[in-house]
Amino acid sequence: MFTVQKATFDESTTARLIELSRIWADENITFGLRANTNEDLKEPCFTAVSEGEIIGYAFGHYYEREHPNSVIKKGSRCFELDELYVLPRFRSEGVGAALFRAIEKEARQNADFMTLTTATKDWRRILSFYSDGMEMVFHDAYLVKALEE
């Protein structure tokens, strides 16, 4: 059982969010990820809480689109989902979806588009989560091939 709530960055919440980001970085499942500091945390932020402990979080920020693309016009109001994380032992139980839905509902009040980039190594599963589960539309991808022998 868990509940999802909007977070305020008090001392204990901030410390726990930073701790979770450290656990995430140590999992080594996301390219280029490092643990957060206070300055990295953004609002709005939602937390999933189980037995009084934060077990997952989602946060992001609003921005105005400067560079248009084929879907989003210049000047559109957007919400970037910066981070979505659930502790490994609580995964695949709907916590991530609940966090996504909560922050989506909030973003809908202020923005016309929700955007995100992902560097999750298990890209097939994360694309399935966002596109099949959360109704996000795939836009583009950055691919790399090392050419050194």
Ligand SMILES: CC(C)(COP(=O)(O)OP(=O)(O)OC[C@H]1O[C@@H](n2cnc3c(N)ncnc32)[C@H](O)[C@@H]1OP(=O)(O)O)[C@@H](O)C(=O)NCCC(=O)NCCS
């Ligand atoms: C992505 C994540 C937030 C989903 O949370 P969750 O509570 O497991 O989500 P739900 O239970 O609502 O949905 C489960 C789906 O999430 C995806 N998922 C679960 N674990 C995953 C992982 N390690 N990597 C990528 N996708 C994962 C799968 O699509 C899964 O469906 P499946 O169980 O049928 O394969 C969570 O897996 C996580 O924290 N992953 C590591 C951090 C991460 O990659 N965050 C996304 C950054 S863009």
